[in-house]
Amino acid sequence: MKNIISKLNKAFESRIRLGIMSILSVNDSADFNTMKQLMELTDGNLASHLKSLEGLGYIQSFKQFIGRKPNTSYMLTEDGRKCFKEHLDALEELIK
Amino acid sequence: MHHKVLFILTNIMNKQLEDIKVIREMMECSSKFLSLSGLSGIVAGITAIIGAFIADFYILPLNNDFTPTHEEMFHKMLLLIVDAMVILLISISFGIYFSRRKAIKNNQKISGSLIRKTLYNLSIPLLTGGIFAFIFLLQGNIPMVIAMTLTFYGLALVNVSKYTYDEIHYLGLLEIILGVAAAIFTQHGIWFWIFGFGFFHISYGITMYIKYDLKKDEKHHIEIK
Numbered sequence: 309m310k311n312i313i314s315k316l317n318k319a320f321e322s323r324i325r326l327g328i329m330s331i332l333s334v335n336d337s338a339d340f341n342t343m344k345q346l347m348e349l350t351d352g353n354l355a356s357h358l359k360s361l362e363g364l365g366y367i368q369s370f371k372q373f374i375g376r377k378p379n380t381s382y383m384l385t386e387d388g389r390k391c392f393k394e395h396l397d398a399l400e401e402l403i404k
Numbered sequence: 405m406h407h408k409v410l411f412i413l414t415n416i417m418n419k420q421l422e423d424i425k426v427i428r429e430m431m432e433c434s435s436k437f438l439s440l441s442g443l444s445g446i447v448a449g450i451t452a453i454i455g456a457f458i459a460d461f462y463i464l465p466l467n468n469d470f471t472p473t474h475e476e477m478f479h480k481m482l483l484l485i486v487d488a489m490v491i492l493l494i495s496i497s498f499g500i501y502f503s504r505r506k507a508i509k510n511n512q513k514i515s516g517s518l519i520r521k522t523l524y525n526l527s528i529p530l531l532t533g534g535i536f537a538f539i540f541l542l543q544g545n546i547p548m549v550i551a552m553t554l555t556f557y558g559l560a561l562v563n564v565s566k567y568t569y570d571e572i573h574y575l576g577l578l579e580i581i582l583g584v585a586a587a588i589f590t591q592h593g594i595w596f597w598i599f600g601f602g603f604f605h606i607s608y609g610i611t612m613y614i615k616y617d618l619k620k621d622e623k624h625h626i627e628i629k
Contacts, residue, residue: 330430
């Protein structure tokens with residue numbers, strides 16, 4: 309039991325990070341406002357979690373302009389996808 | 405001591421279960437448009453049947469005594485286009501109305517980029533089919549108008565089904581089959597149209613309403629903090 313719990317990734321303990329990873333795992337990319345709207349978060353709250361996930365190398369951001377407005381989008385890195393999958397597998401095993 | 409461990413374990417389990425719900429909800433609402441209501445299908449079906457009868461009984465019949473003049477043909481075509489536009493407008497308006505109502509009721513969040521993707525994927529086959537239907541209408545070939553609208557509508561549904569309920573995929577396949585059949589059995593065209601846009605929509609709408617809309621009330625919503 310303890311062994312399984314230790315497999316759960318500490319980085320995904322927060323629901324917000326879990327939400328971010330879930331959204332990005334089924335979409336090629338998602339922009340800041342979409343995620344903010346889906347999870348009903350404030351700018352600061354979402355930004356801090358995005359920053360830490362990016363710091364861990366799980367997601368990467370790219371800026372683009374839509375008209376004149378800057379728009380930041382995010383996508384999973386290969387490492388992020390692998391770690392998230394491992395986390396999901398661990399969750400699944402735990403529930404069993 | 406034993407109880408304490410058990411208590412901690414249950415707590416962990418509960419958190420993981422809630423986590424899984426969050427994961428599933430975020431995956432679903434960010435990639436699928438699930439606010440589509442079965443009621444939209446029912447209204448669209450009824451509208452289509454009424455529209456088809458108006459076309460078949462009031463617009464299409466020709467006076468057999470003489471060959472119609474160009475003016476009369478033009479007049480009929482115009483009426484057909486108006487008839488089709490009214491059906492489309494009523495169906496879309498009710499579709500949007502019921503979807504909004506369902507989204508608000510179930511506290512579903514709809515991402516703007518998802519709506520854009522859905523509309524884009526829906527519009528490519530629909531516009532293509534619309535152009536084909538218009539070309540055949542100009543040639544006075546009503547059976548092919550019916551075949552084209554059914555077929556391309558089916559293709560649009562299949563194309564867009566990856567962004568919404570899987571059932572849309574099968575509805576699309578059925579519409580394509582009917583469209584092709586309408587091109588072969590041209591003398592019964594209007595009945596294929598009434599089945600495809602009318603009865604299929606109504607029975608699909610009722611099924612979806614019972615399967616998803618009624619059940620959704622029990623859905624447990626988790627706050628992401």
